[in-house]
Amino acid sequence: MALATEAPPASPPRRKQRAGFVVRFRNRQIGWLFIAPFCVLFLLVFIVPIFYAGYLSLFQQRMVGGDVFAGVANYQKLFGDSQFWDGVVRVALFTAIQVPIMLFCSMCLALAIDSRRLYGTKFLRLTIFLPYAVPAIVSTLMWGFMLGVRYGLFRQLNQWLGTDVNPFTPSTTMISIGVMVTWAFTGYNMLIFYSALKSVPHELYEAAAVDGANQWQVIRAIKFPAMRGSLVVTIIFSIIGTFQIFNEPQILPSMVSNSGITTYYTPNLYAYNLAFTGSQQGYAAALALVMAAMTVAIAYAVQIHGMRKALNG
Amino acid sequence: MRTMRLSSKQKIIPWALAASLALAACSGDxxxxxxxxxxxxxxxxxxxxxxxxxxxxxxxxxxxxxxxxxxxxxxxxxxxxxxxxxxxxxxxxxxxxxxxxxxxxxxxxxxxxxxxxxxxxxxxxxxxxxxxxxxxxxxxxxxxxxxxxxxxxxxxGPAVLFWNADTFAKAGLTEAPATWDEYYEAAKAIRALGGDYYIDHDTGDLFGLLAMIWQAGGRPFKVDGNDITIDFSEPETVKVLEFRQKMLDEGLLGDSVTAWSDDWNRALNDGTLATQNMGGWLTSSLIERAPDQSGNWRIALLPQWEAGEKVGAENGxxxxxxxxxxxxxxxxxxxxxxxxxxxxxxxxxxxxxxxxxxxxxxxxxxxDASNAFFGDEKTGAVLAEASEIAATGWQYPPFFEWARTVYADICAPLYTDHEGTLEGVFETWRERMVEYGNEQGFTVK
Structure with a gap:
């Protein structure tokens, strides 16, 4: 307003233009103000730590001589580190097997609850979701006691059945961890699928009923397509989750012997041990960044693939 | 004046707060x-x-x-x-x-x-x-x-042998083994009881093994400033590794109970675990871990490598x-x-x-201190003697904390799949320590 009165009255079009620019500029500034709190926090808790990790990864910490600039030596070492790849292959394999099983269970449960043919679905929904609320440390202790063959529940099971199954040998520990993770996250994923099913307009079912579709046809033609978007989301969440497995292999070795869990069992565990028992923070930072890049790449691949399918379908 | 002071204080307080918050965030309590x-x-x-x-x-x-x-x-x-x-x-x-x-x-x-x-x-x-x-x-x-x-x-932590006199009696033994050869014979007798009975379990217990090497006279780590030598080929060290290997090969040591686990407490308490080669510090907590075995546990000096000798070691x-x-x-x-x-x-x-x-x-x-849990044995005298006979001259490399976690990785295949030998494990361990130590700026050989 002030600018408008100061401007010479002889040239109205120019004045209008200038005022418009100022207003637009002001609006833009106000917009920045609105998102400033978010930006500051985002910068502090997200961008800065990533760059700091990147900075750290260029150094090697030595007991004699302190921190030494190492350039990309940490990364070179990492790519040739068989222990690192051992962990990566292990979690990749784990993801490839555990995630489909878990999501299949979640989908079946969501469909069952949505079928309106069950009693007590609210109770069921909550019960299945509840393990998600149990801290991973508590659940690992609990499963460790249940699956232990010496004094745990499994010893009795083995006695009854006359078997000699040990859930914590080097070749079975990963399966046991898979059971723990599946137990914890099936309910969570089920809720995502269920909320997708809930958002299907009721008219579609009515139309299907009018057309004489049976339940299987309804599931195939209406419910599966409705869940497809959620499927991409749950797959991405699950991949991120399984690539970061840490609690279970961290706690189990102190409960059971000869479980085959090493200090580099998963990449996250390896990073932890490098940083905290090996004092190799730089190397651990390099590992964390490479793992993050891999996870992001896989998550994007899944998302692009999922979107393309959604478009085609 | 008053207002000026106030305003400068007002300026400082938020900064002080921010600083203390940042500090608290950095290092917790x-x-x-x-x-x-x-x-x-x-x-x-x-x-x-x-x-x-x-x-x-x-x-x-x-x-x-x-x-x-x-x-x-x-x-x-x-x-x-x-x-x-x-x-x-x-x-x-x-x-x-x-x-x-x-x-x-x-x-x-x-x-x-x-x-x-x-x-x-x-x-x-x-x-x-x-x-x-x-x-x-x-x-x-x-x-x-x-x-x-x-x-x-x-x-x-003088290295001592905790032994369960009741379990020994079941196997027909009345005395704690005085030499490691007697220990080996006792292991066979106790294993003959069958079931879960073992003289000890071993799932990669490093400190117990090092105490035995220490006692035998092996000095694998030599630290002189930044120069470190690691050598597991001394005859005293090899002797211990071979002895342990023999016990493992003959199945005289159990492989399912790890120290400090819940299983361990139960095994100590039900009498199936007959001895523990540990530091004297276990004395007080053993009473809590094995209440059902009250009166059965005893403490003895470590068995000797040569009959008639009296050499001790340290465990923590x-x-x-x-x-x-x-x-x-x-x-x-x-x-x-x-x-x-x-x-x-x-x-x-x-x-x-x-x-x-x-x-x-x-x-x-x-x-003169005695304890009913240990069958009124004068445990104080045993622990004092074990401390005073502990051999000197043992050194740890400065990166031992790292080394002990890596040892667990290296020995895992031996203990889980019976792949390789203890000597091989120690050789790999040495190589890893040499590599790590040199990376850390030491001169390690």
Whole structure:
């Protein structure tokens, strides 16, 4: 307003233009103000730590001589580190097997609850979701006691059945961890699928009923397509989750012997041990960044693939 | 004037708040003490010492010390055991704030802090004069074989053999094995009981094995400043590895119970686990772990490699040192001497601390102490003797904390799939240590 009165009255079009620019500029500034709190926090808790990790990864910490600039030596070492790849292959394999099983269970449960043919679905929904609320440390202790063959529940099971199954040998520990993770996250994923099913307009079912579709046809033609978007989301969440497995292999070795869990069992565990028992923070930072890049790449691949399918379908 | 003051204060407060928040965020609860301390300094002239300890008996000496030294307050904080504490200390030193005045270290952790210069040499306070009150091995741990004194021993773990007389009796044995050959024969007799009965379990127990090497005379680690030699090929070391290998090959050692696990407590308590080659510190907690075996457990000296000899070893133990960056070194040493040698020692001993001070070990009270849990055996005398015969000259490399975690990885295939031999495991372990040590700036061979 002030600018408008100061401007010479002889040239109205120019004045209008200038005022418009100022207003637009002001609006833009106000917009920045609105998102400033978010930006500051985002910068502090997200961008800065990533760059700091990147900075750290260029150094090697030595007991004699302190921190030494190492350039990309940490990364070179990492790519040739068989222990690192051992962990990566292990979690990749784990993801490839555990995630489909878990999501299949979640989908079946969501469909069952949505079928309106069950009693007590609210109770069921909550019960299945509840393990998600149990801290991973508590659940690992609990499963460790249940699956232990010496004094745990499994010893009795083995006695009854006359078997000699040990859930914590080097070749079975990963399966046991898979059971723990599946137990914890099936309910969570089920809720995502269920909320997708809930958002299907009721008219579609009515139309299907009018057309004489049976339940299987309804599931195939209406419910599966409705869940497809959620499927991409749950797959991405699950991949991120399984690539970061840490609690279970961290706690189990102190409960059971000869479980085959090493200090580099998963990449996250390896990073932890490098940083905290090996004092190799730089190397651990390099590992964390490479793992993050891999996870992001896989998550994007899944998302692009999922979107393309959604478009085609 | 008044308004001016107010406004400048107003300006400062948010910054101070932000700074203290940032500090608190960096190092958690550890900053609380130094902040209090700063307040104390300006207000009353009192000094507050911050002590990091997971040994609860230190607390017993605080009241007496504060009464005898007005103006010095002591705050004992448990910031975690072992590795957790060392990590916190490393962080505090790196951050340059919140460094405590006194810190507890296991003996093997002393070189890790002493070699990079993070520990004060206590000879400037006259600590070298205390040498004669300590068992020789404990003293050589804190001096690392040099003229400097980096810490004062606060508790001790003489390697001893805990044995269950009831289980031995079931196997027809009445005496603790005096030699390792007798131990081997006892292992066979106990294994013959069948079921879960074993003389011991081994799932990669490094410290028990090192204690045996220590006792046999092997000295695989030699540390001289930044030059480190690692050698597992000495005949004394090889002898121990071969002995252990033989026991493993013949299935005389169980492979399903790891020390400190819940399974372990149960095995100690149901009598199926017949012996434990551990430090004397197990004495107090064994009573809690195996209440059903009350009256059955005994303590004996480690079996000997040669009949008629009396050589001991060490299995754990701790000390307290003063970080180079500590704020109140002189007062810290005062308290350190008080609870490790002065009037503060006895209250700790009464509370259950096992200390390497000869004045305590040789005292009649200690020598005559017996316990119904151990069948009224005079355990004090056994533990004192085990401490005094512990062989000296053992050294740990400064990166031992790292090395022990890696050892678990390397020995896993041997213990789970019976792949390879113990000697092979130690050779791989040596190679990994050489690689890591050189990366860390040492000269390792």
């Amino acid at each position: 550890t900053t609380a003490a130094p902040l209090d301390e700063a307040d104390g300094d300006s207000a009353t002239g009192d000094i507050t010492l911050t002590v990091w300890s997971w040994d609860a008996t230190v607390e017993q000496s605080v009241a007496g010390f504060e009464a005898a030294n007005p103006g010095i307050k002591v705050e004992v904080a448990n910031v975690g055991s072992s590795m957790d504490e060392y990590t916190s200390l490393d962080n505090a030193i790196q951050a340059g704030s919140g460094v405590p005045d006194l810190v507890m270290f296991e003996y093997f952790a002393i070189p890790y802090f002493a070699i990079p210069g993070k520990l004060t040499d206590l000879t400037e306070f006259g600590a070298q004069d205390l040498e004669n009150d300590y068992v020789a091995s404990a003293w050589s741990n804190v001096t690392m074989g040099t003229d400097a004194v980096y810490a004062l021993p606060s508790d001790y 133990g701790s000390s307290f040192g003063i970080p180079t960056d500590a704020a109140h070194k002189e007062e810290a040493y005062k308290f350190l001497e008080y609870f490790t040698n002065g009037d503060g020692l006895q209250p700790r001993v009464d509370a259950g601390a096992f200390v390497p001070n000869l004045s305590v070990l040789d005292s009649p009270e200690f020598q």
